[in-house]
Amino acid sequence: MLKLMQNEWMKLWHKKGTWIMVGILVILTAGMMGLMKWISLQNMGGEMTREGMIQDPSSLGGTVLLLTVIVAAGIVASEFSQGTIKMLLTRPVKRWKILVSKFLTVNLFGMFLMLIGYVVYLLLAMLLFKSDAGESLSSWSVWSKSLYMLLLSFGNVFITSTFAFAIGSVFRSSSLAIGLSLFIYFTGSTISALLSQYEIAKYLFFTHMDLTQFETGMMLVPDLTMPFSLAVLAVYIVVFLLISFSTFIKRDVTA
Amino acid sequence: MKPVVELKNLSKTIRSKKIIDNLNLSLYPGQITGFLGPNGAGKTTTIRMMVGLMKQTEGDIVIEGVSLRDNFEEGLSKVGVIVENPEMYKFMSGYKNLLHFARMHKGVTKERIDDVVRQVGMQNRIHEKVGTYSLGMRQRLGLAQALLHRPKFLILDEPTNGLDPAGIREFRQYLRKIAETEGVSVFVSSHMLSEIELMCDRIAIIQNGKLIDIREMSEARESFYYIEATPAEKAKQLLTDGGFTVEPFTDGLLVNAEQHQIPDLVESFIAEGLQVFAVQPHRKTLEDEFLEMTGGGQIAEAYAK
Structure with missing residues (x-):
């Protein structure tokens, strides 16, 4: 399995697009920080402190999600469109193993982007923002909060990329997978808000995608709890993966 | 002689249409077997089932005594495959491509990769991106990836597509060499009858999903x-x-x-x-015989209807 992941990782980084994605991530993160600084200078959003910024890096999530979804959507679909799927599946390796290696690689890539984004974010937070006398950077609470928020925002990356991965492997079309995933990412919260008075809203997966809502308190649907959200998400993830694996394993490759 | 590969009552049904009907065929070590048939006869489907791209509806494929149904990984580890144009990862070098496939087999060392690269005569350009290769180069790389794990059985679907005459000849001699020296059983499907005639020891002919004839090329022909x-x-x-x-x-x-x-x-x-x-x-050329046996193929059939 490690060798298969090594393969996927190698293929990923030999594509120019992947390097461009990292570049985009760095630029967008830096731009976002610049914007925050500018807003802070205009004194519109109140004084922003270094500690305050570090405690909530969840704004990274959106950029990382966008990029990870592109990789997740293409990792299976591109093998079909390049025709390399024939070469990949005529090996003494069971298909589910290949799919698992691809899925793990996507998540590893997501984490990697998150890490890069986080490093850039921290550097700029240090450079651009003044420290607040009240809280100290050496205090554990600032960092634990920071990492917790990072983890919560990664949740959204994980869920959306799993969705994109499933669509990409079922329909073998990366554009469809990217389109659908981003559509859900952008309109999901609106749909949830519209349906919030109905029971069904509680069981839609996009109601729960943004786990940071439990920390920020900006809940889409009232009366949600974290364990409930995690349970609903787990069910959806299992369903997505089941569909993805069963179609991939059964498929007759004719192209 | 014990066969390397046996197809046993192989059948494939797609949407209640029988594409392959009860195919039985044995392939022996050191022999090159040609696989002929008009378009749509089921050649590609048969080959795809043999290499794990498609699942058979009934029957089994046994490779060196291992059933693909029961033990896919062990069975397929003895098979080298070139399916139509070998599509490689164009954004990586030829070497990285080989490395990629080597990792999917057990026991292929770096030395073995270098060996195979030398065998197919690609040492000079192996570190360049596949996107820059000519079709002939890609075919060579395709052959290299199929040989990495020293297969006992080599299966080729339209292998000489896009090769120039010199390339075809070289390819043919190479196949013959590995069949003879390493006792590899080779199975080649092709439309190019003259090619098959020159290359093969034995020919299997398929039509409408049924095997209609198997013949040895060495058989004395009528004068x-x-x-x-x-x-x-x-x-x-x-x-x-x-x-x-x-x-x-x-x-x-x-x-x-x-x-x-x-x-x-x-x-x-x-x-x-x-x-x-x-x-x-x-x-009588193989072409004449082939047309006689298959009744002139689909175009003739379509006119007759």
């Missing part, structure tokens, strides 16, 4: 002569009286005569006052 003489009617009469079977062919007649009978025949023609324009040995 035919082409005779052109006027008046044709009289010539024909003479020949049938002599106990030969005669069929018209272009401007003359095709006769199943042996070499030693020819002088007598010519003499009798002259004696009867016939004008003889040509007498020459005629070798």
Whole structure:
């Protein structure tokens, strides 16, 4: 399995697009920080402190999600469109193993982007923002909060990329997978808000995608709890993966 | 001799249409077997089932005693595959591509990769991106990836597509070499009948999903002569009286005569006052036989309907 992941990782980084994605991530993160600084200078959003910024890096999530979804959507679909799927599946390796290696690689890539984004974010937070006398950077609470928020925002990356991965492997079309995933990412919260008075809203997966809502308190649907959200998400993830694996394993490759 | 590969009652049904119907075939070590059939006969489907791209509806494929149904990984570890144009990862170098596939097999070392690269004569360009390769180079790389794990069975679908004549010849000699020296069993599907004729020891012919003939190429063929003489009617009469079977062919007649009978025949023609324009040995090509057996393929069939 490690060798298969090594393969996927190698293929990923030999594509120019992947390097461009990292570049985009760095630029967008830096731009976002610049914007925050500018807003802070205009004194519109109140004084922003270094500690305050570090405690909530969840704004990274959106950029990382966008990029990870592109990789997740293409990792299976591109093998079909390049025709390399024939070469990949005529090996003494069971298909589910290949799919698992691809899925793990996507998540590893997501984490990697998150890490890069986080490093850039921290550097700029240090450079651009003044420290607040009240809280100290050496205090554990600032960092634990920071990492917790990072983890919560990664949740959204994980869920959306799993969705994109499933669509990409079922329909073998990366554009469809990217389109659908981003559509859900952008309109999901609106749909949830519209349906919030109905029971069904509680069981839609996009109601729960943004786990940071439990920390920020900006809940889409009232009366949600974290364990409930995690349970609903787990069910959806299992369903997505089941569909993805069963179609991939059964498929007759004719192209 | 124990077969390397056995197809047992292989069947494939797609949407209640039987694409492959109860196929039985054994392939032996050191032998190159050609796989022929008109378009849509089921060649590609059969090959895709043999390499794990498609699942059979019924029957089984046994490779060196291991059933693909029961133990896919072990069975397929002895198979080298080139399916149509070998599509590689264009954004990586040839070497990285080989490395990629080597990792999917057990026990392929870096030395083995270098070995295979030398065997197919690609040392000079192996570190360049596949996107820059010509079709011939890609075919070589395709062959290299199929040989990495020292397969006992090599399966090739239209392998010479896009190769130039020199390349085809080299490819043919190479296949022959590994079949003979390493006892590899080779299975080649192709439309190019002359190719198959030159390459193979044995030919399996499939039509409408059924195996209609298997023949050894070494089998002594019937000898035919082409005779052109006027008046044709009289010539024909003479020949049938002599106990030969005669069929018209272009401007003359095709006769199943042996070499030693020819002088007598010519003499009798002259004696009867016939004008003889040509007498020459005629070798039925594989193409003629193939068309005879499959009834001229689909286009002819479509006209007949």
